[in-house]
Amino acid sequence: MCIETGVVIAIINLLVLVGTLFVAYWAYKSQRTHNSNSVKPILQLDIGDYEDDIYVRVHNNGVGPGIITNVEIKKQNDNAIRKDIISYFENLDWEWDVFSTGLEGLAISPNRYTYFIEMKNPSEEQKEKLRKVLKELIIKIDYTDIYNKPMEPISAQLSWFGRDSSLRKTKATRKNEVNTYYNISGNAIFHGDITN
Secondary structure, eight states: OOOOHHHHHHHHHHHHHHHHHHHHHHHHHHHHHHHHHTTOOOEEEEEEEETTEEEEEEEEOSSSOEEEEEEEEEETTOOOOBSOSGGGGTTSOOOOSEEOOOOTTOEEOTTOEEEEEEEESOOHHHHHHHHHHHTTEEEEEEEEOTTOOBOOOEEEEOGGGGSOGGGOOOHHHHTTOEEEEEOTTSOEEEEEEOOO
16 A cells, blocks of 8 residues: 555644644743743732831732732731721821821832831830730731732731740841841741841
8 A cells, every 4th residue: 555645745744733733832821821920929918026116018029010909907816807907006196107008909019018007216105005906916918910810818917026025126236137037927038138
């Protein structure tokens, strides 16, 4: 049985076409994955509990903007949900350095952050009250990337504010130290010289 040359060439052309389509589809999927990852936000909750500066902020450590879609803040053993931290201090006549309300819908650019609250140089009474309230809070933040793809939510308990007071430092004593810093999940995120 003899196969004509034209039929063999047609079969080879068909196999090459199928192979080309497979490679093109694979390249398309790889490019889409790359494009999605090249604008991926990675939000984390940063807390500062120093003798001269107390803050809670959301930091974007990713390479694309993160868009906050939902914020839930509540105290331990309490189901009442609030949208901001400042509302836990609404009856106090304090001067805040920074506070935010209504973070939902906010886009945080890469390597930027936004504060829930910050108070620099608080009095002893203010530090005590801040730490007492903050250590009881649980924060959950849902967010998306610019393609509206939901990202892994942030969820953290601020129990760090209830730790032993001998572990606290001032900004002046922590400046230019070499330390390992941990995010709220306990993962090391930075090791090196602090310059600001």
